[in-house]
Structures are given as C-alpha cells and as structure tokens.
Amino acid sequence: xxxxxxxxxxxxxxxxxxxxxxxxxxxxxxxxxxxxxxxxxxxxxxxxxxxxxxxxxxxxxxxxxxxxxxxxxxxxxxxxxxxxxxxxxxxxxxxxxxxxxxxxxxxxxxxxxxxxxxxxxxxxxxxxxxxxxxxxxxxxxxxxxxxxxxxxxxxxxxxxxxxxxxxxxxxxxxxxxxxxxxxxxxxxxxxxxxxxxxxxxxxxxxxxxxxxxxxxxxxxxxxxxxxxxxxxxxxxxxxxxxxxxxxxxxxxxxxxxxxxxxxxxxxxxxxxxxxxxxxxxxxxxxxxxxxxxxxxxxxxxxxxxxxxxxxxxxxxxxxxxxxxxxxxxxxxxxxxxxxx
Amino acid sequence: xxxxxxxxxxxxxxxxxxxxxxxxxxxxxxxxxxxxxxxxxxxxxxxxxxxxxxxxxxxxxxxxxxxxxxxxxxxxxxxxxxxxxxxxxxxxxxxxxxxxxxxxxxxxxxxxxxxxxxxxxxxxxxxxxxxxxxxxxxxxxxxxxxxxxxxxxxxxxxxxxxxxxxxxxxxxxxxxxxxxxxxxxxxxxxxxxxxxxxxxxxxxxxxxxxxxxxxxxxxxxxxxxxxxxxxxxxxxxxxxxxxxxxxxxxxxxxxxxxxxxxxxxxxxxxxxxxxxxxxxxxxxxxxxxx
Amino acid sequence: xxxxxxxxxxxxxxxxxxxxxxxxxxxxxxxxxxxxxxxxxxxxxxxxxxxxxxxxxxxxxxxxxxxxxxxxxxxxxxxxxxxxxxxxxxxxxxxxxxxxxxxxxxxxxxxxxxxxxxxxxxxxxxxxxxxxxxxxxxxxxxxxxxxxxxxxxxxxxxxxxxxxxxxxxxxxxxxxxxxxxxxxxxxxxxxxxxxxxxxxxxxxxxxxxxxxxxxxxxxxxxxxxxxxxxxxxxxxxxxxxxxxxxxxxxxxxxxxxxxxxxxxxxxxxxxxxxxxxxxxxxxxxxxxxxxxxxxxxxxxxxxxxxxxxxxxxxxxxxxxxxxxxxxx
Numbered sequence: 001x002x003x004x005x006x007x008x009x010x011x012x013x014x015x016x017x018x019x020x021x022x023x024x025x026x027x028x029x030x031x032x033x034x035x036x037x038x039x040x041x042x043x044x045x046x047x048x049x050x051x052x053x054x055x056x057x058x059x060x061x062x063x064x065x066x067x068x069x070x071x072x073x074x075x076x077x078x079x080x081x082x083x084x085x086x087x088x089x090x091x092x093x094x095x096x097x098x099x100x101x102x103x104x105x106x107x108x109x110x111x112x113x114x115x116x117x118x119x120x121x122x123x124x125x126x127x128x129x130x131x132x133x134x135x136x137x138x139x140x141x142x143x144x145x146x147x148x149x150x151x152x153x154x155x156x157x158x159x160x161x162x163x164x165x166x167x168x169x170x171x172x173x174x175x176x177x178x179x180x181x182x183x184x185x186x187x188x189x190x191x192x193x194x195x196x197x198x199x200x201x202x203x204x205x206x207x208x209x210x211x212x213x214x215x216x217x218x219x220x221x222x223x224x225x226x227x228x229x230x231x232x233x234x235x236x237x238x239x240x241x242x243x244x245x246x247x248x249x250x251x252x253x254x255x256x257x258x259x260x261x262x263x264x265x266x267x268x269x270x271x272x273x274x275x276x277x278x279x280x281x282x283x284x285x286x287x288x289x290x291x292x293x294x295x296x297x298x299x300x301x302x303x304x305x306x307x308x309x310x311x312x313x314x315x316x317x318x319x320x321x322x323x324x325x326x327x328x329x330x331x332x333x334x335x336x337x338x339x340x
Numbered sequence: 341x342x343x344x345x346x347x348x349x350x351x352x353x354x355x356x357x358x359x360x361x362x363x364x365x366x367x368x369x370x371x372x373x374x375x376x377x378x379x380x381x382x383x384x385x386x387x388x389x390x391x392x393x394x395x396x397x398x399x400x401x402x403x404x405x406x407x408x409x410x411x412x413x414x415x416x417x418x419x420x421x422x423x424x425x426x427x428x429x430x431x432x433x434x435x436x437x438x439x440x441x442x443x444x445x446x447x448x449x450x451x452x453x454x455x456x457x458x459x460x461x462x463x464x465x466x467x468x469x470x471x472x473x474x475x476x477x478x479x480x481x482x483x484x485x486x487x488x489x490x491x492x493x494x495x496x497x498x499x500x501x502x503x504x505x506x507x508x509x510x511x512x513x514x515x516x517x518x519x520x521x522x523x524x525x526x527x528x529x530x531x532x533x534x535x536x537x538x539x540x541x542x543x544x545x546x547x548x549x550x551x552x553x554x555x556x557x558x559x560x561x562x563x564x565x566x567x568x569x570x571x572x573x574x575x576x577x578x579x580x581x582x583x584x585x586x587x588x589x590x591x592x593x594x595x596x597x598x599x600x601x602x603x604x605x606x607x608x609x610x611x612x613x614x615x616x617x618x619x620x621x622x623x624x625x626x627x628x629x630x
Numbered sequence: 631x632x633x634x635x636x637x638x639x640x641x642x643x644x645x646x647x648x649x650x651x652x653x654x655x656x657x658x659x660x661x662x663x664x665x666x667x668x669x670x671x672x673x674x675x676x677x678x679x680x681x682x683x684x685x686x687x688x689x690x691x692x693x694x695x696x697x698x699x700x701x702x703x704x705x706x707x708x709x710x711x712x713x714x715x716x717x718x719x720x721x722x723x724x725x726x727x728x729x730x731x732x733x734x735x736x737x738x739x740x741x742x743x744x745x746x747x748x749x750x751x752x753x754x755x756x757x758x759x760x761x762x763x764x765x766x767x768x769x770x771x772x773x774x775x776x777x778x779x780x781x782x783x784x785x786x787x788x789x790x791x792x793x794x795x796x797x798x799x800x801x802x803x804x805x806x807x808x809x810x811x812x813x814x815x816x817x818x819x820x821x822x823x824x825x826x827x828x829x830x831x832x833x834x835x836x837x838x839x840x841x842x843x844x845x846x847x848x849x850x851x852x853x854x855x856x857x858x859x860x861x862x863x864x865x866x867x868x869x870x871x872x873x874x875x876x877x878x879x880x881x882x883x884x885x886x887x888x889x890x891x892x893x894x895x896x897x898x899x900x901x902x903x904x905x906x907x908x909x910x911x912x913x914x915x916x917x918x919x920x921x922x923x924x925x926x927x928x929x930x931x932x933x934x935x936x937x938x939x940x941x942x943x944x945x946x947x948x949x950x951x952x953x954x955x956x957x958x
Contacts (some may be wrong), residue, residue, distance in 0.1 A: 018462065018463060018466045019466070021459075021460075021462075021463030021466060022463065022466045022467065024463075025463055025464070025467075025472075026475065029475055029476060029479055030475075030479065033479060033480075034479055133356075136356075137356070140604060140607050140608060140611065141600075141604060143607060144551075144600055144603035144604040144607050145600055145603075146555055146558060146559070146596060146599050146600065146603070148559060148562050148578070149578055149592070149596035149599060149600070152578070152582060152585060152592050152593075152596070153593065153596070156585060156586075156589060160586055274468075275468030275469050275471075276468070276469055276470075278468045278471070279468055279469065279470040279471060279474075279559070282563075283559065283562065283563075286563075287582075297474075298563060301474070301478060301563050301564055301565055302563075302564050306478065309474075309475070309478050310475065313467075313471055313472075313474065313475045316467075316468060316471055317466050317467050317468070317471060320466065320467065320468045320471075321466045
C-alpha cells in the first residue's frame, strides 16, 4: 500500500517533537530534580575545585531557562560531556560501542523471529493438542526468565563448566592481531565476511551465540505467544472461512492470508518487546563482557559516571523512538486500512 | 465483584491458570509472614558475619547454601519475598494513583488539557521501559523508597493511557449526560460515576504488573542502583553472587529461581484472566470432554 | 446427468452445537433434496437452523458443531465422510457459497483480484497469468460490476456494500461450482441493491444453469427467486412446496402466519402483523412440533411427537397434524 509523502513527513515531524520531549525530560531529571546537580556531575569524591568547575560547566548560577538553552545548545553541538572514567568525550565512547550492541540486538532479534513465529504458527495449527500446550508452557517460562539471571546460568554452564563456548568477550584479540582484522562498519560479522576473514567470522560467531541466544529468549517467547494467539483468532475469522469455502488452498490460507492478518499486531508487539530487549542487552553485555553500549552504561553506573549514564539514556531513547516510528511505518505498509 | 468471583471460578477449572493463582497467592502470603517465620533472622537481615561458614554449598542445614559472609541463603531469599512484595505493591500503587488521576482528568476534561496531558504521557513512552527508571534511580541514589519512586514514575504513563481510553468511552454514555443535567458538580461526576466504571482494565493490568515490577526492581538492584545492601532483595543477591559465581553458584541461582517462579505465576494468571475476559473466546468455549 | 437429476440429497441430518451454555440442538432430522438447475429457498427466522444447514453442506461448520446423524450426498458422493484432500479437490470446486456480510467475508489485506487468482490456482489448474486475469475480468463483468479492472485491484474497504456482494458472488463463481449456496446474501444491503443482486442471481440461474440453495428469512425475497420453498422452524422442516403452491395454498399454520407478516402496500392493514411468542429453547426443544406454543391450531398430539410429512400434492408436503384426516 503506497505510503504518502505526507504521512512520512507528519511522522518524522512528530518524531522530532518526541525527541525534544525526551531531552527536556532528561534535563528535568538531571538538573531540576537533584538538589545539588554538581555533585552528580563531578564524579565521586570530588574536590571543592572540581565541584566549582562542575557548577560552572553546568551554568548552575544562571537562570533555569538559560540553563535549558545552554544545555540544548551543548547537545546540538555534540558536546555531551566528558566521561571522567574514560577521560574521553562521551559521544565518542558511545559511537564506538553502539555497533557492537546493534550487532548483538540484530542477531538476537533475528533468532527470535526465525524461531518464534514459526513456533507460534505451529502451535496455532495444533491448537488444543499436546504440542500446543507444551509450546505454551515453554513460551510462558521463556517470557518469565530474568535476562540477567539466565545470562549468568548459561555462562556458567556452557562457558565455565562445559567450556564449549567462550564465556565472554566479543572476539579473540590474539586472533585479531594474527589475522590482521580491521573493523570497517563496526559490525564484526559483516566486516569479517567482507574481508574474507573466515577465522574471525567463526570466532565472532562463537562469541555471539550465547549472549544473543540469551537475549533472544524474551522476544522469541513473546512473538511465539502473540503469533499463536493472533493466528488462532484470525483463523476463526469469517474471511478465512469464506476463503476456505471458495477453494483457496489450505497452505495459502495459513501462510499467505492468515499470517498476513496476524503479522501486523505481531510486528507491533515486537516493537514493544524491543524496548525490553534493549535493556536486556545491557545486562547481557555486562555479564558476557560484550563491548557495547550496555556494558558502557553498566560500567558508568558502577563508577557513578553520571554524564556517561545520561548520554546513553538520551541516545537509547532516540534510538528506541526511531525504531518505533519505523515499526509504525512498517505496520502501515502491511495493513492498507491504517489511516494515514 | 461478581465478575471477580466468576473469574476465580473459571481459573480454578484450568490447571495451568490454577498453578499461576497458587503461586501468586503463595507469594503474597510469604511476603507478609516472611519476617516471622525466619529460622535464622540475623542471617536474613544481614546482621551476621561468620567467615567460617562462608561459601557452604547447599545442605540440609543450609538448603540454599551460604554466601561470602556466611549468611544462610535460604533465609535471605525468604526475607527477600517480603521486600519484593513491598516494592511490587509500592510501585504499582503509586503508579496507579498518579496514572488514574491523570487519565481521569485528561479523559474527562478533553480538549486542550487532554492533549497536553496526553502529550506529556507520550513523551514518557519514548523511553524503553527500564531506561527511565535507570536514569531516575541513578539520580536519586540507592534506597528502597528511591527504587519505588523511580519505577513508579516510569510506570504511571501506561495506566494513565489505559484510564484515558476508558474514560473517553464512558463519558459519552447517556447516564453521564443525565448526571450533568441534574446539576452534579464535575468532580462529583468524575469520581463517583466515571471512575468506578473505568477501573476494570486498569486493575487487571496492575495486578499482573506486580510480577514485572519485581523483575525490574531486581534488574535495578543488579546494576547497583536499586536497594542497598544488606537488604536481601533478590536482584541484589544475584549480583552479590555474581562475584563468586564460579565457586559458589548457589548464591545467584536460588534467588533467580525465586524470581522466575514468581514471574511465571503472574504470567500464567495474567494469561488466564485475559483469556477469560475476552468475550469472543467466551462464546467458543467448548465443554470439556467433547 | 440430465436436467432433473438430484444434485443434493440430505437425509435425516441432525447437528448440535456444544457451547458453554449447553448443547444447542440446531438441526434435528432434516431431509432435503435439490435437483440440477433448481433454486430452492430455505425460509426461516434466525435460529431456525437454516445457516447451519448451508455451512454443513460446504463443511464449514465451527469447531463446536457436531454432526449427530444423517448424510449429505452430493452427486452421489457422501460429503460428510470425505477425507481432506478429496474435500479440496472435489467439493471446493463443485459447491460454493456467498455469505450474509460481504465485508466480513473478504480479507481486508488482499484485493479482490488476489482472492480470485488464488481460487483459480487451486480449483481450475490454470497457471498462465494472462489467462487467469481474463477469466477474472469476465466474471467481474458478468456480475455487473461497471469497472472490472478497478475492482480487481481494489481492497474490500474501498468498495460499497452492493459492489462487495457482487465481488463475493464473482469469487464464489470463479471455481465454476455446480451448486451455489447463498446465505442471506441481501439481508445487509439496501433494498434497491437487494433487487439488483436478486436479479443477478436469477440471470445466473438462467444463463449458466446454476443450481442454488438460497437461504433467507424473507418470504417475499424467496418468492422472487425460488422454484421451491422449504419452510424451516427451530431446526425442523415444516412445509415444502413449489413457490406457487406455497403462496396460493399455504398449509402449515406457521407458513400462513409468515405470509400474513409480509407488508403489502395494496392491502389495507391496520397494523403490521407479528407472530406472538418466541422461539423454543433449542437446548431443550419440544418433543413434538416446535411451533406448538405459538400455533393457533395446536392439538394435543402436537406436543407429543413430531408429525410426519403429508403429501398434499407430489411436490407439496406439510408436517402438521391438522392435515392428517383430510383438510385443516
């Protein structure tokens, strides 16, 4: 269904408004709520000079609106603060770490969709029978497992006890030096294939399997449950009954017609689970020492590196709303009835 | 009220939902009586430090083993139930309060006020679920109350939206017009007439959110921005066990299992209630045995 | 098969619905015959079981419906016991159906053309895209749609009610069925559109020799299109006859009442007549004639057992004790 330019413009515009709102909320959280913001920004155990410097940098002596204006100006100019832990600008740190997280999330989501949706369809077709009930139980458990705990368990069993897979990290540094691997896009799986570096590719694959599997459990369970519920609902609809009577083949009815009707809400719910997956990624990165935004955030939290924490929060919020916007647009493409 | 008893009746019929119900009821009960049934209260509250008993694996005297301070993990996990319950009710309670109020006012007032309030609500939705709580918790610092505040502030928009939709559809019903014609004040109409009728989806959602609240609080504690030690909150216990996980796996595993069971319970219950409340499905219910 | 061969033969069919509120005995011991080229109208109120009958023939009953007894024979084949693949290859090509709500019958995410193409692919074994498109265009034209190409490309929400129903008829006819079941196809349409659809169906009957089972609650509509009329009430057939016979000589008290409820502009009527009383509870249907509680002419035997059919003419029969010894 053709998307009108009008719709895209409207959507992107509201996106910008939302991002603006995010930034404002963050401002309120970081400057307005705390009684003495300079303590948060100066790092733990600050000296009086550091506090004074922080006060100046935050322009705390100025009127609140001036503070807001200067804050926005800083953000716009890319001046998001210095992480006092790494001593480098926060934005640089984030740019470095982002691709690693994206790679992890993409792989996890792919696993979730590739396994979850067919599982849901299968359960819907075998509704009421034992297979359906088994799948139901598995997905409920899967949706209830705390990601960080699961990560610990998996790492313990496969990484430490059984030693079949690496317990952490993203790539074997020695191998990188040996084979002269150079990251191009930041997505190591892609980069290694581009360079024909199969050794690194396999190595990264080994490293990414455990964390991405753990991360995929929640969205996989959710998409299986949603797919099943929606397929069952759709298969009971009148238009499926009539398609059946008119003579459309069973296979087409399930995999072309019903699936398309069910997929739109499933896509929407995936967008929702995406939010949980992002947070889950943080915890998984922390435990598997995966060098992404999550690890960066966790380390910043543990060392009270406030500027870094806030910068990550803003970036993730922007990223999240952008993904939601894309999901909405995808939804509109699939369902021609969506009002544009 | 009769709806609730009907729901309970139907839940009892299906074994899986019944298990969910039992878990939830068990959780609430344990949470209330936990402090009174501890066998080693000092261990649970974190008042002891006995290095000779550190890192003992699970045994009869210590079913869940001991941690690095020699404290009995079983007691700690048990007491943790109490704190999880406090957090869950606190978060959901406060979020409900704020959310219902805002949703009610926005829904009833309509117009500019509604747009403004709903826009603010939408801005909160820009954040992935836990992220806002992380930012808030990082700002407020560790503490039981802070965790509740942080999660509640991150959570109220969901309820506000739910209530908003309900109020919107109720306020156009004829009996509201009737109330206005009689001359009842707006506040009276809002609270006495509209509010009671718009509570159903929200209360169902809220009671099921308690499981998620426990989970998210645990995540915050795991990251070090939740409750402070020595409170035996499950997330905190898991993170404490993480340091020594290679030689004492039990410290992290058992609190995690408790979490898993609680969340499973709430999920099962929520599935059951949702299926029951779906009127379409009700019509297709087949008598068992056919 | 010559013109007057029996296409569809239903014997002693009973269908029950199992619901959380009890077992609904929707159809009880129903017989029906339909000949090639005939249009048989089943007339009954909602709850009479007429829709269930239609769905049973195309084997599209909901999961909680159970066939308790009886058989449905189509062209000599026993439909009820066909296996899945035979169902697909035989029944789907030979019997088709049009439903009451055209909008609900179409998948909102697919165009009319997409529906038709997929029907053709499975029932007509034609693969050539061009040929498929031509067939679709012809059928769409045949059902009276003014702009067939546009309709082919349209989504259901882009078409009006009358056009939607025409499209549904088109899709139903794509597989070249021998029997078309129409379940209240005009009930949800405006009266003027109603007339058009009826006209279309009559033309199809005439030109293509389409046999039809037309289900309706409206005796007036039935008079327009039927060759034979079957009066159904609360899961049982009360009267059956040629359309002229039913209208000129209605026998069953229910039929008589039905005729009286047709508002006539010409006749002076003080108020619109209605039939007092309500449908019996089908979870516990009466042992005898289901109409007994609303019937002016009820006799003691009516409550005890269901009267057997009495043939007044070879084509006109009624199930009523009032006709057992001569006339009412």
